[in-house]
Structure formats: C-alpha cells, structure tokens
Amino acid sequence: MAFPRRPSAILRYTIPALLLALTFYILTKQTDLSSQISLLLRSTPWPTHGSAEHPIDRLIKTAEKEFAIKIAKSTETLPAAAAAYRQRRGRHPPPGFDKWHDFAREKNAIIVEDFWDQIYHDLEPFWALKPARIRKDAREFEMRIEIRDRKASTRSDWFWTQIWLEMIQTIEHLLPDMDLALNAMDEPRLVVPWEEIEGYMKKAAKTRKLVDAKRVVSEFRKLPPPGEEPPEQGEMEERRWEHDKHYWLIARRGCAPSSAARQSEVITNFNQTPFIASSFDLVHMQAGYVANYTLSSSFCHQADLQALEGIFVEPLSVSASKHLLPVFGGSKLAVNNDILLPAPMYWNAEERFTGAGGASIPWAAKSPTAIWRGVATGGLNRASNWRSFQRHRFVAMNNASQLADPRRPLNFALPAKQYPLPPSSSPSTTTTAITTTLAEWISTAADIAFTDLMCAHETGGPGFWPGGCDYTSAYFAPSPPLPMAEQFRHRVLPDIDGNSFSGRYLGFLRSTSLPVKATLWREWHDARLVAWKHFVPMDNRFGDWYGILAYFVGGGGGGGRDGVGERIAMEGKEWAGRVLRREDMQVYVLRLLLEYARVVDERREVMGWVGDLS
Ligand SMILES: *[C@@H]1O[C@H](CO)[C@@H](O)[C@H](O)[C@H]1NC(C)=O
Numbered sequence: 001m002a003f004p005r006r007p008s009a010i011l012r013y014t015i016p017a018l019l020l021a022l023t024f025y026i027l028t029k030q031t032d033l034s035s036q037i038s039l040l041l042r043s044t045p046w047p048t049h050g051s052a053e054h055p056i057d058r059l060i061k062t063a064e065k066e067f068a069i070k071i072a073k074s075t076e077t078l079p080a081a082a083a084a085y086r087q088r089r090g091r092h093p094p095p096g097f098d099k100w101h102d103f104a105r106e107k108n109a110i111i112v113e114d115f116w117d118q119i120y121h122d123l124e125p126f127w128a129l130k131p132a133r134i135r136k137d138a139r140e141f142e143m144r145i146e147i148r149d150r151k152a153s154t155r156s157d158w159f160w161t162q163i164w165l166e167m168i169q170t171i172e173h174l175l176p177d178m179d180l181a182l183n184a185m186d187e188p189r190l191v192v193p194w195e196e197i198e199g200y201m202k203k204a205a206k207t208r209k210l211v212d213a214k215r216v217v218s219e220f221r222k223l224p225p226p227g228e229e230p231p232e233q234g235e236m237e238e239r240r241w242e243h244d245k246h247y248w249l250i251a252r253r254g255c256a257p258s259s260a261a262r263q264s265e266v267i268t269n270f271n272q273t274p275f276i277a278s279s280f281d282l283v284h285m286q287a288g289y290v291a292n293y294t295l296s297s298s299f300c301h302q303a304d305l306q307a308l309e310g311i312f313v314e315p316l317s318v319s320a321s322k323h324l325l326p327v328f329g330g331s332k333l334a335v336n337n338d339i340l341l342p343a344p345m346y347w348n349a350e351e352r353f354t355g356a357g358g359a360s361i362p363w364a365a366k367s368p369t370a371i372w373r374g375v376a377t378g379g380l381n382r383a384s385n386w387r388s389f390q391r392h393r394f395v396a397m398n399n400a401s402q403l404a405d406p407r408r409p410l411n412f413a414l415p416a417k418q419y420p421l422p423p424s425s426s427p428s429t430t431t432t433a434i435t436t437t438l439a440e441w442i443s444t445a446a447d448i449a450f451t452d453l454m455c456a457h458e459t460g461g462p463g464f465w466p467g468g469c470d471y472t473s474a475y476f477a478p479s480p481p482l483p484m485a486e487q488f489r490h491r492v493l494p495d496i497d498g499n500s501f502s503g504r505y506l507g508f509l510r511s512t513s514l515p516v517k518a519t520l521w522r523e524w525h526d527a528r529l530v531a532w533k534h535f536v537p538m539d540n541r542f543g544d545w546y547g548i549l550a551y552f553v554g555g556g557g558g559g560g561r562d563g564v565g566e567r568i569a570m571e572g573k574e575w576a577g578r579v580l581r582r583e584d585m586q587v588y589v590l591r592l593l594l595e596y597a598r599v600v601d602e603r604r605e606v607m608g609w610v611g612d613l614s
C-alpha cells in the first residue's frame with residue numbers, strides 16, 4: 001500500500017475565529033512550560049486530599065445511582081421482555097424473539113432492554129431505505145458472510161471475517177437467510193451527512209408503530225442462493241468511495257450544521273504544538289472531570305480534537321462513503337453509520353489482548369502506579385504531524401524529564417487546564433518548584449513508554465526503524481514490550497486509542513487493575529458499562545490525567561483513595577464477568593441479526609413476534 005505525502009507546504013493554518021484571543025494567549029505562553037503551568041494553577045481550584053468532597057467522589061455517587069436505575073429494569077420472563085421492548089422501541093419485537101429470549105436465558109444473560117440500544121441506534125436509519133436497495137448493497141460489498149438455510153459461510157479468508165464467521169456459526173441455527181457486508185479495515189467506512197440522516201430518521205419514525213397482532217407476519221422470507229438473485233427493477237445509484245486522508249473533513253459532515261466541528265476553521269498545518277481548547281470540554285466535564293462519558297467521546301462539540309487525534313489528521317487508510325450502506329464493523333466514531341458487531345479480538349480472546357495470566361493478581365500485591373506500553377499508532381505519524389497524535393501527547397506528558405525542564409521548548413501540548421496536582425507545594429510556590437514537583441511525582445507514579453515509534457518512512461508506509469526515528473527519537477525512547485499480564489502488576493491502566501479503538505480494553509476491564517479510558521470510539525458494549533462505576537473515564541485532551549492519578553494513587557502531600565480505586569477495579573471485573581462474556585456477544589449478535597433480517601425484508605412494517613399478545 002502506498003502512502004502519498006500530503007502537500008503540507010501549501011496548506012495554511014488559520015486560527016479558529018471564535019477562539020482567536022484565547023488561542024493567541026495560550027500559544028504565546030506555550031514556549032515556556034512553567035509559566036503555562038503557573039497560569040493554570042492560579043485559575044484552578046486545588047482540592048486537597050482527605051478534606052472536602054472531591055469532584056470524583058460526587059461523580060462516583062452519581063454513577064452508583066445511574067447503575068442502580070439501569071439494573072432495576074432487568075426482566076425475567078418473555079412477556080416482560082417483550083413489553084420492555086415495545087415500550088422502548090415502539091415496534092413489536094422481531095420474529096424469532098422468543099427463540100432469542102430462550103437463548104439469552106439459557107446463557108444466563110442479564111436482560112435489560114437498554115443493553116441493546118446500540119443496535120437500534122445503528123439500524124434505525126435503514127428503515128428509511130428500500131429493502132431491495134439494502135440487500136443489493138450487502139451482496140455486492142467486497143467482503144461478506146452469507147447465511148442460507150441456517151448455515152453461515154464466507155468466501156473470504158481475511159482473518160477478521162474468519163473470526164466473525166466462527167462467532168456467527170455458534171448461532172446460525174437461529175438465523176434467517178441474509179447477506180452481511182463486513183468492513184475489513186481498522187477505520188470505519190460511512191459518514192452520511194447529518195442533514196440526510198435527519199431525513200432518514202424522520203422517515204423511519206413514521207414506520208414505528210404497533211400494528212394489530214392479527215396482521216403480524218412472524219416468518220422471515222428465504223433468499224435465493226448467493227449470486228442467483230433476480231436483477232433489480234429500475235436504476236440504482238452507483239456507490240462512490242472517497243480516499244482523502246484528511247479524515248476530519250469527512251467525519252465532520254456527520255455533525256449538525258451548528259456544531260463547533262462544522263463551524264470552526266479547518267486546521268491544515270500540524271507541524272506545531274497543537275492548541276488545546278479546554279472550553280470545548282465544558283459540555284461534558286464537571287469540575288475538571290468527565291461527567292458525561294458518551295458526550296466526551298463525541299467530537300462534534302470539540303473542534304480542537306481535529307488536531308489532537310491521529311484519526312482526524314492522517315489515518316493509515318481511508319475509504320469512506322456518504323451513502324448509507326449496511327456495513328458491519330467492530331468500532332466506529334460517534335458519527336459513523338457502520339453497524340457494530342463485537343470486535344474480532346474480543347471474540348477471539350488472545351493472550352495479547354487479555355493478559356489472562358495476570359488477571360487475578362490481588363490489588364494489595366500491585367504497585368500503586370500507572371503503566372502503559374504501546375506502539376506509536378493513531379495513524380501515519382510523520383515529521384510534520386506527530387505532535388497531533390493522541391498517544392504521542394499522552395506519553396510526552398508523562399515524561400518527567402520533559403516536564404522538569406522549563407527552558408525546553410515544548411514539543412507537545414500540555415493540557416490547558418490542570419486539576420489537582422500533587423499538593424505538596426501550595427499554588428503560590430515558584431513555578432519552577434511546581435514543575436519540578438510534577439516531574440518528580442510523575443516519575444514515581446507512572447511508567448509510560450512507547451514500544452515502537454512506528455515512523456513513516458520517507459519513502460512510504462509506516463515501519464520499525466532499528467535506529468529509532470529521525471523526528472521523534474529525541475523525545476521518546478522505546479521500551480521493550482511488556483506482556484499484559486505483567487502490566488497487571490500495576491494498579492492503574494490508562495487506555496489510549498490507537499488507529500481505532502483499543503483492543504485491550506476488555507482485558508483491562510476483566511483484570512483486577514483500574515482502567516482509565518479516553519476514547520472517541522463506540523463499541524457494541526457501551527450501553528452496559530457505567531463510567532465511574534466500572535472504569536474511570538478520561539477526557540480526550542488528558543487534562544484530567546494528573547488529577548485522576550493523584551486521586552487514586554496519591555502523591556506529594558496526600559495519599560490516594562486507594563480503596564475507591566480497588567472497588568471500581570473489582571466492580572468492573574465482576575460486571576464484565578456478567579455482561580461482557582462471549583455468551584453476551586452471542587446474545588447481542590443474535591438480536592442484531594434478527595433486527596437486520598427484518599429491516600431488509602419488504603414486509604418489515606408488519607413483521608414481528610406477538611406470541612404474548614394472542
Ligand atoms: C449525556 O449527554 C446526552 C446528550 O446531551 C444526554 O442525552 C444524556 O442524557 C447525558 N447523560 C447523562 C448521564 O447525563
């Protein structure tokens with residue numbers, strides 16, 4: 001694969017008009033780390049350990065309530081599940097719902113209708129398309145799984161397809177005929193413009209009704225064998241694909257016209273310290289910490305993320321479409337219209353993603369520190385853009401020597417806002433003392449390093465340079481890789497997105513360590529997990545990182561809330577063992593595919609399961 005160079009020289013950087021004044025102020029300050037920190041410290045509260053309620057204490061209490069409300073909705077019987085379905089979805093359950101329910105009960109699944117919200121989010125716009133159009137797009141897609149006569153098969157030997165096939169084969173005896181189009185890439189494929197999705201949603205809403213039970217059709221239709229479908233009636237619009245590597249331009253069309261992402265100036269020069277606009281986080285943060293995790297992972301109100309995330313700057317590959325196509329994949333951004341399946345590495349449960357060997361180390365035996373090891377992914381990092389990559393930013397801000405040297409020109413962005421640093425010195429101490437304190441503390445509290453700098457060769461694609469990397473090796477020293485089981489000897493596990501979602505997250509949740517999750521990616525399981533109850537959420541700017549770390553592991557003048565960290569780690573583990581099992585993936589996929597088979601059927605508006613109503 002070739003990676004053409006972007007003509008960055010001719011591109012220009014224009015400061016977002018709305019932020020002009022603030023930008024200028026911060027950028028001029030950013031040549032000097034210590035003055036920036038002192039500026040920030042003066043303007044932020046300084047909660048001390050052990051005294052008044054910490055903002056994180058409050059967020060944890062709210063999470064407890066949210067979780068209790070969710071779990072109180074669980075149902076035991078088929079009629080109760082069907083009633084919960086009708087209430088939440090406004091339609092009858094799909095044909096086969098009774099079989100689905102039997103299957104879920106047999107697998108000991110917790111049944112809370114909200115757990116399947118993602119399916120309805122993903123499929124709802126398809127109710128506005130003609131079923132024949134969706135079926136045609138599916139059977140003509142580059143990679144497919146076909147289901148006929150309760151047997152799933154594929155002609156692709158791509159390893160992801162093989163894993164998904166294996167997963168689907170475990171439920172094939174319960175599935176009607178269908179063709180599934182699968183995304184073979186790391187990156188998601190579809191961004192239908194916001195305005196079009198609005199139109200589809202309005203049209204789909206008109207189909208949402210509970211038809212008279214006597215009229216309901218409860219059988220799926222059989223499909224002709226693959227390749228033997230009759231030709232379509234009439235003209236069908238051709239599907240087009242875009243390959244512009246500046247993915248921000250594609251992604252933001254999925255945001256509302258009034259959103260910051262659509263309104264803000266587009267940044268095209270990434271050859272500088274990126275600007276972090278913490279004003280954008282006010283919507284989802286409370287007193288400096290993430291209060292609405294779903295919103296924090298949605299970028300439409302956070303225009304500065306266009307220069308803070310590799311996916312927006314230069315992904316490894318882009319093949320995107322504006323058309324609403326029925327493409328299934330493992331993860332996506334909030335605006336993508338792909339349909340989520342559990343990611344292949346979750347189903348496969350390889351050691352490198354689970355760290356099974358270390359998953360039960362007792363909390364007390366772990367070092368009270370944070371650890372992170374990973375490759376410098378995020379996209380194609382080059383001399384002219386690496387400062388805008390999330391992993392580079394995160395590793396740099398955990399580097400004591402970079403923090404300790406206030407004269408050094410900043411080569412990464414520190415968050416523009418900092419919440420409780422280790423409170424051994426008061427905010428009035430000299431700035432040098434504060435940076436030294438932060439550096440000393442981070443060097444004992446966190447062990448964070450790349451294992452490979454993954455630089456772009458000037459001649460082409462990414463790769464390992466035995467001698468390092470000519471543009472990032474001055475700032476990062478790669479460490480040898482550390483098996484996940486070894487990482488579990490540390491209490492805190494930050495999880496930072498790579499080229500797309502981080503495949504180690506499920507392993508982190510299942511461990512007895514505490515996952516701290518910053519992400520832009522959506523996954524099948526999102527509705528099952530409650531932030532601050534099962535894991536710790538982090539803003540994608542990482543401005544809350546020092547505060548989170550200080551809260552849990554302590555530092556400077558205060559001890560951490562060690563017991564709180566242990567409780568979240570253990571509750572996350574226990575909950576993952578109840579609702580993120582392979583069985584739960586089967587139950588999810590079975591529900592998803594019954595819905596999908598209905599929405600691609602001409603009779604969909606009268607199809608359903610009404611066994612409880614007659
Ligand atoms: C998070 O924000 C979304 C969008 O504004 C809102 O619908 C949702 O209720 C919020 N969630 C919580 C837990 O506040």
Ligand SMILES: *[C@@H]1O[C@H](CO)[C@@H](O)[C@H](O)[C@H]1NC(C)=O
Binds near residue numbers: 402474477
């Ligand atoms: C920390 O930063 C210094 C430069 O200030 C660099 O030489 C060193 O390799 C970095 N350490 C790590 C672990 O990346």
